[in-house]
Amino acid sequence: MSERVVKPVGRGFLFLDSHPAGCAKVVRDLAAAVQPVVEPRAPEEAPVALVIGSSSGYGLATTIAGLTAFGVKGVGVAFEKDATARRTATAGWYRTAETAKLADELGRNFTFVNADAFADTTKDEVLDLIAERFGKIDHLIYSVAAPRRTDPRTGETYQSALKTIGSPYTTKSLAYDGAEPQLTEVTVDPATDDDLAQTVKVMGGEDWARWVTALQERDLMSEDFNTVALTYIGSDITGPIYRQGSIGAAKADLEQTALRLTKEGIRAYTSVNGAAVTQASSAIPGIGLYTSLLHKTLGDAMQTPIQQSVSLWNQLTGTPDDLDEDNRIRLDRWELTPDVQAQVHAAWQAVTQDTIADLADHEWFYTEIRRLYGFDVEGINYEAEVEVDVPWPAK
Template sequence: MLEFKQNIRGNVALGVNPIGCKQEVLNQVNYVKSNGTFDGPKKVLIIGASSSYGLATRISLAFGTGADTIGVSFEKGPKSARSLGTPGWYNNIAFREAAEKEGLVAKNFVADAFSHETKQDVIDYIKNEFGGKVDLVVYSLASGRRNDPDTGEAYVSSIKAIGEPVVGPNIEMQTQNYYTQTLETATEEEIANTVKVMGGEDWQLWMEALKEADVLADGVLTTNYSYLGSELNRPYYGGGTLGQAKADCDVKAETINDLLADVNGKAQVIVATAVTTKASSVIPFFPVYCIGLYKVMEEKGTHETPIMHIDRILRDMVYGDKAEYDEMGRMRPDSWELDSDTQAKTKALIEKINAENFNTDLTAYDLFVKEFSNLSGFDVDGYVEEEVTLEDLKALEY
């Protein structure tokens, strides 16, 4: 029988609990169901669907609006007792099983979303087995590396400052170490490579391919989840290489809007709030911001996990009547995070955090760690241990 152990190296999770991943997916399904149904899309393509915002979007729309979904993600399945695969592999399977029990279509493509071949495979499936058209395309892909689909050249992103180095506190969860980190400045090449990987180019390529193939429904909506943050994290996020990539998504949204004009379509950048993801744990300084912010927002009753945040976005804003926009036309559900009182209290709390108290009740460190653990199927509410063999996992139908 397999024994599932959480393994963290620095702030990167290496272990996985497949049974816990399934329970976490079911917990999210039950959360959406508890909120009732709402009117929304029925045929949805989600690029980057196996975790965090992409998975939450898929769950919210399937169990909130009864949508059939296609999910594209690059994940790894089980090979041995020491190599059980990635959480997203099991998330995809758990979602498909839950959706099919409701009579919904839940197609998983495990492939390189950046490639022309994957785009064509998805298009062929839409034409031949998915009704021919999609009415929502969600781009929620997170990757640190991308191969150009035309040249094959590999690009790697960098999380760095621009202009001047940034010095500040960070946390290593593996050792529970609070330390001072210096974030070096990026070169022009590193900035360009980060935009190439994490900007809006692939989003635009997907929409061009889908449009050319005539698989977009009239009135189609395509969304891209972004993050801007506040003045508290601007030096290393909005003002750094990550911010340049996010700005490129704004530019590409305008291009995509022009592309979709003759099908009455729209491209919408959605600026989401700070949540616990695999990415947020490794962004320099960001964990300290989170444990301060979460504490304040938890006390205010405004803290959200990805499923809570995405379900509110879709239910109340995208397909509801409570949408908020900024001067650039971006949807702004991050207004709870950016509330002036919330930011002031977060700033004051962060200034009190040090090596002696960062993991005490002063902060939301325990909450951050729990949410981080949940991403890999550990410390999941409602989890019941099961005896599972490697053969059981390999036999799962993808």
Template sequence: MTVEPRIRNGICMTAHPKGCALAVQKEIDYVKSQPKFNGAKKVLVVGGSTGYGLSSRISLAFGSGAGTLNISFEKEGSEKRPATPGFYNNRAFDEKAKAEGLIAESINADAFSHETRKIAIERIKELFGKVDMIVYSLASPVRPDPDTGELYKSCLKPLGETYTAKSVNPEKGTVTEVSIEPADESEIAPTVKVMGGEDWMLWIKALKEADVLEDGFKSIAYSYIGPELTMAVYRKGTIGKAKEHLEATAKEITEFTKDINGQAWVSVNKALVTRSSSVIPVVPLYISLLFKIMKEKEIHEGCIEQMQRMFVQKIYNGSTAIVDEEGRLRLDDLEMRDDVQAEVEKRWDSITSDTLSEMTDIETYKSDFLKLHGFGFDEIDYTEDVDFL
């Protein structure tokens, strides 16, 4: 059957298996074009099927020769319906890594469950003995409590007062004003439960108890801060509370594992088109403007470029990790440069539906969004039938 992108409320409901495989190959090709580095060799990636988790896996495998075990929960395809992009990404990565003699496995299971942790630990013992890097990159709107089964749901809302700002409908090319009502107290705690560091710590505790953490192991999780423009809906909103908890958890993990010289960091990354960021109001318009400005200044990076730079320059640089005053890795350093943000502020008010194409790089935004799902590649004939299984 053939498959086309079917987009509903900013979410693409379909994926193209050949396109996803090509996207993975392009990231592999980038890493192989860069010098090798002496990084982690035995890696667990929790949430490595898309975005930063996938790029981390690719960078460590093809840049440092790491064996990788990935945990992610993806919907498989049927004869009539395609799988999720992550399913095809995992399959492509595992095949390509194994073809080069690397250990590569993906466990398709609920990463929040204690049972999945037990399964992962057994595979770690069989594949590696112990791991020297844990990448925690889960992005889910909900999280079941592993003990009680209670379902926590996150929300994307400001705190204190209604937030009103410009936003864009990428499909229609229209710029409108959106207002988001503030969260109440009952919505904050569940968001922290889903997007904070509680589950990250559960993984580390389970791995330590099972004695599968190497002495001197490292662990990273991912976050975002952003400019004042998006601050109310992001860093100062419900997500921000969760990210504060995530950053506090990194310090707790380092303290909890000091007897085996463990280190944990949060990496604050640049705004990019991801399956998560595409549904946050205001953010797609900001990203479209940011891309245009950073391309003009020749400092634009995608997921794989950032992860490669993080591992090579910030973590495995032959010395100590390069962090800010809060102990965070900063991959948003180029985005947050004074000259970049000054241009964002200068141009923001001029963006309308009529000036969208001229003032922003909305076309790259749309292209990147489609490519997350395997669409929009010139190398692929989308009129050909593909096997969804």
């Protein structure tokens, strides 16, 4: 047992510790926001899902929505760190432990594997589990956000780069001095050809396609199998750094991978999700300010990741009914309507240090950032000691 008081220690949007009870409550809050939308099924009839990147962001929301609303069973894969003598476990570790408890309470046969999704050994371990427990798989959801990747077949490690293409770009960005919002300017340098190639290797479609191939080779796909990789397009406000930058090149490769897999007879899609506060997105200059302006514009009409995940499962378990011309499932139309974007553009142009408190929902954004690590969660006593040595769910 190792109980102690856990406080938020860090700088900017990065915290060194996570609060176990707060992370667990986040999982329960997500589950409570979901209503069952399908008739209860016998366990043997439940869809089998493999979620790669199941511990955070949209991958977590997709896992919880699947368990709660659609009765899925299967395997979730994440790469998290346990507690040490100096630090707590990562937030994703605690969220996974609580998601496993939720699955057990719901009677779902769902297993979590803590391993590097890029490794062939992980693919072997996960596919062995699927073959042993389920026989076939119905859905593969790929939601991986990693800064680097080691290709197990070459041993080479690739590093993603957050850069523009062509020329430098300066953007407004949101920072914090304590809880007070600060409007800053950040200049992002252009990527080299090597930067682009490495970013595509990390965040493009190669590893997703390898998971699909591994399933094919083991004959583990059901007749109704489909797969989706999660992506983002966003506003032209963030476009020069995101969609038209090095990350955008990787997202384009992800989408081309979906089209290639489709030509090979696999029902493969990318799902374009809307803006959200995640550990990955908060590191991108301009995204935090844009997201806080968007929430100020939309309020409760801004669709949450769990709402979008229910919509995604509706389409995966039926027939995708909101595809664009590039065969992408669109869950972001609420964000990109002309009226919404016009309001956000106007706020972006008008925002200054003096007006940021009025134009941006910075308090909401600050709270959402802290909730990623289990802080600022309603109902948690942050003065009380809490157990930080939480075991990974047993297989």
